[in-house]
Structures are given as C-alpha cells and as structure tokens.
Amino acid sequence: MSFNAQQLARPELLTLVPYQSARRIGGQGDIWINANESPFNNSDLEQLNRYPECQPPELINAYSQYTDVAANNIVATRGADEAIELLIRTFCIPGKDTIATFGPTYGMYAISAATFNIGVKKLTLTEDFQLPSQWQQQAAEAKLVFICNPNNPTGSVINKAQLEQAIQSMPNTIVVIDEAYIEFCPAQSVADLLSLYPNLVVLRTLSKAFSLAGARCGFLLANDDIIDLVMRVIAPYPVPLPVAELASKALSKTGINLMQQQVAELNRQGQKLAQELANVAAKVIAPNGNFVLAKFKQVDLVKQLLIDNGIVARAYSDPVLADAIRFSFANKQQTDAIISVIKQIE
C-alpha cells in the first residue's frame, strides 16, 4: 500500500468545508465592509485594522527561498508548538489513536496529544541517543512518529541516513522530524528529502536561531496532501500582521546573515561552556543545538549554586533526567559569568 494522507486523516475532515473567512473569499472594490473590521487604522502599521492573510505570501515566499522548499509545501504557524498540535488534530482520533515519541525529548508532543485524549507510545532512545532497534513494531499503531533532531533536551543528533531509513521503514505513518534547532547544525536537515517521501513532515521555528521566540512563528513543511488536510484545521488567521512583517524581515538576506553570525558566536560560546562543564560534570553530551546537557553526581548542590548566583538553567522532574541540567548557550559576557560559577563545582 502506498502512502495515503487522506486515509490517515480524521475522516470528518475529508468532507469538511473549511471556514470561509472574508480574507479567503476576497473580492474587488474600494469599500471593504465584508469582515466587520473597523475602518480606522490607529497604528503606524499599515492595514492593522484589517484581518491578515491566512498565510502571508511575503512570509511564505521568504521561508521558501530560505529553505528551498516550494511555497505550497509550507504552512506558517504560531510557533512549532502550533504545528505539533495541528498535526495531532488533523490525523488523530481522540480516544482511539496514538502518537510515538523517543524520550527523553521535547515535552509538548505528549502534552499536546494528552489535551486531545490521544495516546502516547513513549519509546526510549538508546544510551547514545539513537533510535532503538525494532522500534517500528512498537510504533506500528501510531499515526504520527515524532523525532526531534537535534533532540531537546539531550542535544544529540540522529544522522541523516538513519532518519531516512526511519522514514522509509514507516511508509504508511507520518514521520515528523522536529528541526527547531537545525540552524545550529544545518547539514543534518532532512528538508531536502521532502520531495522523496510523502510521509515526511519537517517542523521549524524562528524562536531559536532567528531570535524571535516572542513573535511566535513556526513552519510545517510537507507534501501537498498533508498540507491540504492541515489547512482544513488551521485557524483562519494564525499569523498576526506584525509577526509576518518581523518574520519576513528576519528571513531577508540581511536577517539570515545576522542569524548565521549569531549562530556561529553562540556555537563558540557553547563549546567553551561544554568544555568547562566536562571538567566538573559526570557526563556532558556533545551539543548540536543551542544548549548543552550535563549530568552531575551532586546535582542538587549544582542547582543551588546556580540559583545562588542568579543563573536560571533548566532542571527536570523526569527520573531519567533527575541528575541533569540543561544550559542554553548565552553571549560571551554571560558565558564567562556562568563559567566562573561552574569552576566552583567540586
């Protein structure tokens, strides 16, 4: 059986006529009174009194240029978090379907699933953070398989050949590769495999390397059938106009250059931090994103030391990560300050 997105989708979506927003219907004329908008624009931003396009073309085209993925294979969302939720709502039947994840990993796959009463098959990465053998059997029932690459919070990567094998080995399941941190290791991206695999979805965000976490802008990259189904579920206006403008600017040539310079600097600072951590931690996982995970013998003492010095890092309640702390990369001044505190760890 070849991949069929419609067969995987929630059946009620196949006949659903998406909400016909005034923007979608469009029209021609000078007096626009079809969307109960105000005629007064009280902002410096043009057209802020009007609803935005569902998928602002300037933004989609900019992301298409940046990724080399066709514009019609891109959906802009309110952060990658919304893309995760949209996939679950598009493909999973509450109370019946499941998703699969490989932990320890980003928490929102499971939480998003739980909010829709979708089951989660929680598989575990191997000790060196690779996909476990025979995982396909255990994930056989899953509608969506989420693989975070680079993985948050471990910072590890699964190499591209392994990912391609994973995508190939589940031809009737949607394999979602979350590339939220991919700008920190761009060679690992599988976005170029989209044209080969109809069951592949890639998630991206402007929250990390592009420094726009506050703007809430992410992207879902997929083939036409999946895009068509997701567009039936998405809100009529998911991308606020100011966000589209900011995001398009960040994706200009100048914006991309700036991002790349900052990524290089963060990688430099992060390597420095990781080396320093290696002197005092029980284990440090080589970072591929903009963070490094370290495990400590006396983690509570380290946590207290960080708190006492005003450093807010991330600790975990998950028993697998009970002795771990994740340090996001910071600027030089902050990194030097963190390192001087780390040196105090015995």
Ligand SMILES: Cc1ncc(COP(=O)(O)O)c(C=O)c1O
């Ligand atoms: C792996 C991963 N995916 C997705 C997200 C969510 O990104 P966004 O800010 O675009 O919603 C995060 C945020 O930390 C993340 O770590």
